[in-house]
Amino acid sequence: MSFSMSGNFISRREALNRICVGFGGIALNSILQENSSADSGIHFPHQIARAKRIIFLFMHGGPSHVDLFDYKPKLYSEHGKPLPFPERSVQFAARGNIFAPPWKFRQVGQCGHWMSELWEHLPEVADDLCMINSLCETNVSHGGACMKLHTGDEALLRPSMGSWVSYGLGTENRNLPAFVTICPTSLHGGVNNFGSAFLPAQHQGVPLGTPGYPNTPAKDAQFHYMRHPSAGRREQELQIELLRKLHGSNNFGGTDLDARMSSFELAFRMQMTAPEATNLSNESKITRELYGMDGSETDNFARQCILARRLAERGVRFIQVSHANSLPFNNEQWDQHSHLEKGHSINVKQIDKPITGLIKDLKARGLLEDTLVIWGGEFGRTPTSQKGNGEVGRDHHPDGFTMWMAGGGVRSGIRYGATDEFGYHAIEDRMTIHDLHATILHMLGLDHTRLTFNSNGREFRLTDVHGEIAHKIMG
């Protein structure tokens, strides 16, 4: 006969109670001793952490692995011929024959990573990159694939990986949120992609800029409600002082009311910290040039990348940077069903210098060693062309595609996994999205099988019941 003390004996701390279920008594005590106001979560890694924080460069729409990083000579020699094996049965659009990339490939860096000639700047940091060519097993539509990449599930609404990281590790800076998403899009899951679902609300990603379609330009991206529309600091100080006095005179309060009072004090401090964190005006000329700020094509993404570095410096755990605008001839940034050549040229141009600048800058400031940078989209693109549509493009491809990582204890200059000779199926060291999540959590010192949360009687994980850690990519 088991008897559970369950919720009622600490019910005043209901939210905390719910968090503790998955962790037993150890976490319970440490949390109850904490002030409940801004923190509820775990705040200690399960094991040694290789990285303290993540910068996730999200390429919305599905960048083409076979045109960017996954060199397949067969696509050139077999151009115009049908694939020698059947295509997947569930497709987004009808597909044609093998289509050779419009660009040449060359090996770059000491390590000899393959990159197409589209990349002008990235080769300078090639030796810092760990190229993963074997991502696979995601949904064929943007919505399902974006949600799978961000939350681990393509249909049900689950906490975002940034929320899990915030829940697992908390924030290093109590004046800033632990999870910030810079210029997010409202498409394809939208806010669900940075939502906390059933995790407590403080683990939700806080957007810099309004999540919209199109998304906010980086120069206008701000946290919400950071400024009173008319009153100044002295008036607000008076308000806080009065709130404190009135609160003190309440007879039967309890910790919740105390917590609410301290949240006002914290908010007041945040009003000073946060605008400073997002203000780029003091960035040096050298830095601006390094990222390509003020260059007409690179300015927007450069600003996003500098913001990411500033937040990383200030202890934000999970920073997502979305390359998620639209192009005049395609809906989503990287979604070149048509105009592959034109679209990918523009896209690479926009991010090449800013991303290269970010990696160099993180390295120069000593941040790269404990910041894991991840680059990738929700899927790749087919080695075949898409039928119709005038200017040639490629369809969505969830069966084998590329992401890369840098910093944060990852083995640099290596390639992990491979697709077949057509770049179609991942065949070597396959990395599913669950495997990717398990690996990322592992690098942060979190055990994906133990990072759990009980919601309505069921223990949830980011990786559901799956997830193999790719130990080979760690140094």
Place this chain on the structure above:
Amino acid sequence: MFFADLGGFHRIIFRFIAFLLIVNAFGAEDSGKHWSFVSPKVYSVPKVKTEAWVKNEIDNFILADLEDSDITPAKEAEPAQLIRRIYYDLIGLPPSPEKVEEFLKDHSPETFTRIVNNLLDSPQYGERWGRHWLDVARYGDSNGGDENHAYPHAWRYRNYVIDAFNSDLPYNEFIIEQLAGDLLESNSNERQRRVTATGFLAIGTKILAEKDGVKKRADIIDEQIDTMSRSFMGISVSCARCHDHKFDPIPTVDYYALAGIFHSTKIEDQSLSKPEDEQREAKKKARLELIKDQLDDLEGKFSEFVDEESIVQWEAEKFVRGNVSIIQGNNDNEATYISDPGSQENFVEYEIKIQTEGTYSVDFRYAAERSRPGSLIIDGDKGKMIPVLADVTGGWSSEYQRWNHETYVHLNSGEHVFRVESKPLMSHLDRIRLTRVRSPDQVKSLRLRIDNLKDERAGIQTDKNNTYKVMAVQDGDVADTNINLRGDPHEKGELVPRGFLSRVSPRNVLACDDGSSGRLELAKWMTLPDHPLTARVIVNRIWYWHFGKGIVSTVDDFGTTGAEPSHPELLDYLVNDFIRNGWSIKMLHRKIMFSNTYQMGADNSNSLAEKKDPGNSLYWHRDVRRLEAESFRDSVLMVSGNLNMDPPASPLVVKSQDPSPSDLLKNRQSYENYQYRSVYLPVVRSHLYDLLTLLGFPNATTTVGQRSQTTVPTQALLMMNNPFLIGQAQSLALRIGEGKVRELYLTLFSRVPNSEEMHWISHFVDKHSKISGKKKAWESLCHTLLISNEFLHVW
């Protein structure tokens, strides 16, 4: 002695074990079962020492445990606190200062009873308690998930829920209507309501862009099963989609038995007619039938007056001159037609040979969704442009091709040139026909009668003002379904007969050999009086909504991983009482609110009790509760004089799919200018109103019986800087009038300020005035009090 050595707390544990032993002693088939899978039992009301404290049976159960632990319960709440408590509890709004003052003068038990009854009878009750249910039913106005299409008719279900609570619809009927309202025998009024109720199964989140149709259907059904089992039975069945449930007795077979019922059900909007127009509807139907008969008759008469031999008919694309596009039909059944290639002056010319001189009827066959009028010119006579091609046939595609009579013309025998013009666009013209009329006058009068009848028919058919659509379900292709191996809908295992949860209650046989889906049988099984979960789950929910904690603290999880009840005998007592009272939720409210347990004060200063029971699980004092998001917003609007208490006549429409930042700004402005109660705000999944979500409004994707309450600085930032709140504070300042602190306190806190508070406030106003002037200082005071702990909490 063993018993004497036990502290109060341990005695309670002992009693709980005894309860489990009693439960298990009932019937061999129940032994070893988790408590919640065994039907509720009848317990006698325990005896207590301090009988004077007892107002009804609830108090016996609560006090018995308190006395066992030697804890004295807190005194009854102050009248000012009590009236504020019952107002917020039942209608989610504060009492007016007048009501407070009245109650302070007379707070006799009779007055208390009368106020509770009045509040239960007010329409605001359903707006408050219906919203509780909408949390459970994961109500939303868009599909959420990937693309977020609007659900333009979902609000009908929301209103159904509000009405159901206001009319105290018995809870068992409430369940049956939501699961199978369409399958009940109903009169027309009941049918309106019951079909609307099935929206419960239709409003869930869906991934509409999923390309794999089989998976999409399986996911939607999974969502239905999950919501149904959590909301009504407090258990999660979904794990069994892939494997037998790890903790609860739910094998995969049972999941697919349920899935079969929902595979046999389809989600489809349905048209309903407004109840008051029922008779009119019947009349219209009869009239339409009569028109059809008359038209058949009249069309038949035509042959008597026309010369069938004379008919000249040709395909529109067989023109001799023209600048139009010829559009090929996709197959043999689809007409090839002509139309404009784009905006231009379109024309075609035909050369026609007429054998017999006479009056000819000119008929065009074309399709048009919108009117694109053109002209017919015969033999170059531009002085006589005959209007043609102006009708609307309903659509552009082939199935909307119709013959339309255009005009009568007199034609001599010999060659003629027919020219058709239309600019800038042109209807989809398929054919042209000329028919010689033997008796022009009779044909014309026949034609007139036909045209009049057709006009009347069109008028009746397009009159949709008295019908409306609802999101609903109905039976589809009824069939059992296969197990999906490891949850993969493409991997079929054995076929499972439709049915219920086989291990939850002994009566588990589905008998629906009438070829229906089994939803009605499912609903009836779920509402059996001895179903172990259904009544317990709702009674516990109602208790939770009154006290802020459940007798079972995990209100959505009654499975083996959920919490055990803190007062198991009380729970079963209330369940039996609830069923005896015909599943009446209002009766349950009265039972709870008339107890001393409910009316206790919030004084938690009893340090001995605090030491023994720091979590107050024994109910020795009232817990302070924070306002829900909607109560906060509605109260702010109310005290500022900006709340419209009427239900809105039509829903507020905002953009849900792919909103741009400026759309989102517009949405926000719509929310901020909306003066109706929060329950009527649209629930756009993924783009919920941040004022509400920051204060715990659920994300509307899954059953939420218990909202999460968090305290984060983003809430504080919203409180301090949100322009809507600041604007309401300005209204409040204006409404109360500068300097009237007493009125302000009565309005916001249902009490008068003490001298210390008066002192702090005048200090605040003085200092603030020096910076910003007196008016701003007063507004700033109103703002500060609106976001204070006291306004946001109920004692």
